Amino acid sequence: MSSLYDLSCFAAGLAGNVFALALFLSPVPTFKRVLKAKSTEQFDGLPYLLSLLNCCICLWYGLPWVSDGGGRALVATVNGTGALFQLAYISLFIFYADSRTTRLKITGLLFLVVFAFALIAHASIALFDQPVRQLFVGSVSMASLVSMFASPLAVMGLVIRTECVEFMPFYLSISTFLMSASFAMYGLLLRDFFIYFPNGLGVILGAMQLVLYAYYSRRWKSSDSSAPLLA
Numbered sequence: 758m759s760s761l762y763d764l765s766c767f768a769a770g771l772a773g774n775v776f777a778l779a780l781f782l783s784p785v786p787t788f789k790r791v792l793k794a795k796s797t798e799q800f801d802g803l804p805y806l807l808s809l810l811n812c813c814i815c816l817w818y819g820l821p822w823v824s825d826g827g828g829r830a831l832v833a834t835v836n837g838t839g840a841l842f843q844l845a846y847i848s849l850f851i852f853y854a855d856s857r858t859t860r861l862k863i864t865g866l867l868f869l870v871v872f873a874f875a876l877i878a879h880a881s882i883a884l885f886d887q888p889v890r891q892l893f894v895g896s897v898s899m900a901s902l903v904s905m906f907a908s909p910l911a912v913m914g915l916v917i918r919t920e921c922v923e924f925m926p927f928y929l930s931i932s933t934f935l936m937s938a939s940f941a942m943y944g945l946l947l948r949d950f951f952i953y954f955p956n957g958l959g960v961i962l963g964a965m966q967l968v969l970y971a972y973y974s975r976r977w978k979s980s981d982s983s984a985p986l987l988a
Contacts, residue, residue, distance in 0.1 A: 829947065
């Protein structure tokens with residue numbers, strides 16, 4: 758029974774890692790355009806910085822000296838991978854920024870993100886022992902995840918107003934839904950509220966995006982336009 762349970766946890770977490778990879782690769786079309794134009798144009802680098810902070814916090818939560826009892830290695834691996842992707846995107850954004858002011862702004866915000874994560878990590882080790890440490894980091898990571906999952910609400914509102922799904926691509930919506938469902942199941946199997954609750958919200962929001970896509974895609978005709986910045 759224990760081996761079946763462990764296998765189920767591993768399968769759910771591994772599926773979440775695979776679907777998350779699709780999300781991490783989603784900005785590639787945008788940066789192909791940036792590389793071709795040698796300019797970031799009107800794209801905003803802030804979502805990548807916020808995603809980096811989110812990945813770092815969730816990576817920290819998945820480490821064994823934070824989450825007592827282990828079993829959360831797949832949380833660490835997926836967020837470690839995500840952090841590397843976000844760093845690559847931010848580096849390209851800084852390199853191809855249109856102005857020195859933008860370059861300095863993004864660089865400054867990057868240092869702020871690093872400082873914020875370092876402060877959270879240091880506070881969790883210096884100020885808290887288990888189980889309070891896990892509660893502290895878990896609460897911060899859950900708040901970060903909820904804010905990330907809620908970010909597409911603005912895009913969903915745009916879809917409803919314009920009756921156009923151009924900026925809510927199907928593969929991003931389905932990847933969000935499947936990743937959230939996988940990690941929600943992973944969290945339920947681990948009985949970890951800080952994993953299954955935010956990802957459960959992600960399932961609901963992902964399903965809402967798919968319903969909107971199914972309804973409005975019939976009215977939308979594709980046209981050449983800019984790729985979305987971030988899901």
